[in-house]
Amino acid sequence: MAKGIINIAIDGPAGSGKSTLASALAKKYGLIYIDTGALYRTVGLYIQRKGLDCGDTAGIIASLPEIEITMRLENGKGIVLLGGVPVGDEIRTPRSSMYASEVSKIPEVRDFLLELQRGIARENSTVMDGRDIGTVILPKADVKLFLTAGTEKRAHRRYLELKEKGQETSYDEVLADMLKRDENDSGRKIAPAVPADDAVFLDNSELDAEGTLAAACRIIDGVLGK
Numbered sequence: 337m338a339k340g341i342i343n344i345a346i347d348g349p350a351g352s353g354k355s356t357l358a359s360a361l362a363k364k365y366g367l368i369y370i371d372t373g374a375l376y377r378t379v380g381l382y383i384q385r386k387g388l389d390c391g392d393t394a395g396i397i398a399s400l401p402e403i404e405i406t407m408r409l410e411n412g413k414g415i416v417l418l419g420g421v422p423v424g425d426e427i428r429t430p431r432s433s434m435y436a437s438e439v440s441k442i443p444e445v446r447d448f449l450l451e452l453q454r455g456i457a458r459e460n461s462t463v464m465d466g467r468d469i470g471t472v473i474l475p476k477a478d479v480k481l482f483l484t485a486g487t488e489k490r491a492h493r494r495y496l497e498l499k500e501k502g503q504e505t506s507y508d509e510v511l512a513d514m515l516k517r518d519e520n521d522s523g524r525k526i527a528p529a530v531p532a533d534d535a536v537f538l539d540n541s542e543l544d545a546e547g548t549l550a551a552a553c554r555i556i557d558g559v560l561g562k
C-alpha cells in the first residue's frame with residue numbers, strides 16, 4: 337500500500353444505505369468512492385445481454401475472458417466501464433440485481449474482480465462498499481464498518497429509490513427480491529456477506545442519511561484517532 341493511503345471498508349446487506357453513506361464519507365474525508373456491487377452488476381449485465389440464464393454457471397465462467405471491465409476515477413468516484421463504455425442505470429433494475437447476486441456466488445467471478453478492487457485501493461485512498469470488503473478484498477482496511485437495518489426498512493428504502501427512478505415495481509416485489517438476495521449473499525459458501533471480526537456494527541434502522549453519516553464519522557474518527 338502506498339504511503340498515506342487510507343481505506344475504509346463498508347459492508348452490509350442490500351438497502352442498508354451503504355452507497356449513500358459511502359458517497360457522503362468520500363466527500364467528507366476526500367476519498368474515492370468505489371461501489372463494488374456495480375462490478376458484479378456489470379458482469380450480470382454482460383451475461384443478460386448475451387442471453388444467458390443467471391443460473392448457467394458454466395456459461396458464465398466461459399464468458400469471463402470476453403468481459404472487459406475497467407474503472408475510471410472521476411470526481412471522487414469510480415465509474416465502471418464495460419468494453420470501454422460507462423454503464424448506466426440498466427445495472428440497477430430488479431432483474432439486474434438478481435443477476436448480480438447470482439453471478440456473485442461463483443468463485444471464478446469473484447476472482448475475476450478481485451485484483452481490480454485491490455489495485456485501486458493500493459493506489460488511492462478509498463471508501464469501498466460491498467459484502468466482502470473487510471473480510472476478503474481489504475482485510476487490512478484502516479476502518480471497517482458493517483452497516484445494517486431491519487429487513488422491512490431496507491425494502492422500503494429500496495422501493496422508494498426505484499420509484500424515484502421511475503421503475504415499475506411494488507413494495508411486495510422489492511421485499512421478496514431482498515429476502516432472496518439476503519439469503520443468496522449471506523448464505524453462500526464463498527465470501528458471504530458477514531462482518532469481519534474487527535468490523536464495527538452500525539444499525540441505522542432508526543437513523544436517516546445524516547444521522548448515519550454522523551454515527552459513522554464518530555466511529556471513523558475514533559478508530560483513526562482524530
Ligand code: DC
Binds near residue numbers: 372373376433436465
Ligand atoms: O451492493 P449491490 O446491491 O449493488 O450488490 C449487487 C450484488 O452483488 C449483491 O446482491 C451481492 C453482490 N456483491 C458481492 O457479492 N460482493 C460485493 N463486494 C458487492 C456486491
